[in-house]
Amino acid sequence: MAQAVSPNNTTAANRRRSRTKFTEDQLKILINAFNQKPYPSYATKQRLALEINTEESRIQIWFQNRRARHRFQKRSEPEEHLESSQDEDHPEEKIQSRGDRRCRTSYTSSQLHTLIEAFMNNPYPGIDSRQQLAIEIGVPESRIQIWFQNRRSRCHVQRKREPDEALEQRQDQGKISEVRVQGIETTQNGTDLTSDSYSSGARTRW
DNA sequence: GCGTAATCTAATCAACA
DNA sequence: TGTTGATTAGATTACGC
Numbered sequence: 001m002a003q004a005v006s007p008n009n010t011t012a013a014n015r016r017r018s019r020t021k022f023t024e025d026q027l028k029i030l031i032n033a034f035n036q037k038p039y040p041s042y043a044t045k046q047r048l049a050l051e052i053n054t055e056e057s058r059i060q061i062w063f064q065n066r067r068a069r070h071r072f073q074k075r076s077e078p079e080e081h082l083e084s085s086q087d088e089d090h091p092e093e094k095i096q097s098r099g100d101r102r103c104r105t106s107y108t109s110s111q112l113h114t115l116i117e118a119f120m121n122n123p124y125p126g127i128d129s130r131q132q133l134a135i136e137i138g139v140p141e142s143r144i145q146i147w148f149q150n151r152r153s154r155c156h157v158q159r160k161r162e163p164d165e166a167l168e169q170r171q172d173q174g175k176i177s178e179v180r181v182q183g184i185e186t187t188q189n190g191t192d193l194t195s196d197s198y199s200s201g202a203r204t205r206w
Numbered sequence: 207g208c209g210t211a212a213t214c215t216a217a218t219c220a221a222c223a
Numbered sequence: 224t225g226t227t228g229a230t231t232a233g234a235t236t237a238c239g240c
């Protein structure tokens with residue numbers, strides 16, 4: 001998978017968060033919680049965060065990685081070695097956790113303006129930039145990270161769709177031949193994730 | 207070098223205007 | 224109903240021992 005930040009290009013602006021080192025006691029609590037519920041609700045994650053004195057976002061990442069490791073083990077290990085209680089697919093937990101999500105963050109137009117400006121400047125901000133933005137607009141850093149993820153993702157989708165849409169438009173207008181889509185493709189083909197064009201066709205809220 | 211936290215994309219769910 | 228924040232799986236990167 002393509003990564004935006006090359007290993008040798010680490011600057012203050014794209015530096016990763018330093019690794020969290022969980023203590024034995026913290027891990028005991030986390031593992032115990034995981035064994036009970038691999039898909040904890042937001043309230044549970046918050047409670048755990050409080051209990052082991054860390055951020056809720058770290059709990060979320062820990063559970064994500066833990067589930068991934070479990071799935072991996074499940075695939076690679078012979079079936080008789082599996083611990084039955086923990087290796088179910090846990091569909092009921094998944095369903096339940098959907099009912100207790102974090103409240104949707106609602107950004108003001110000025111917050112969005114700041115985010116978009118930052119995105120145009122750098123679509124892959126490191127921990128320092130994200131924290132700075134978080135302070136600036138008064139939103140947790142984890143929400144900034146999610147916002148950038150969604151924004152990048154939707155930019156990719158939009159860019160994939162644009163040539164098709166241009167074609168459809170031409171067909172709708174009954175304009176035959178000579179109209180070139182090339183221009184659109186070439187200008188969008190670079191690394192310009194920063195374009196706000198992905199929302200330009202639709203209604204914008206900012 | 208290994209274990210694993212952090213990060214990424216893509217798909218999907220779901221709140222809200 | 225479309226937009227977009229939240230969550231997930233799965234893959235990958237890279238930190239810290």
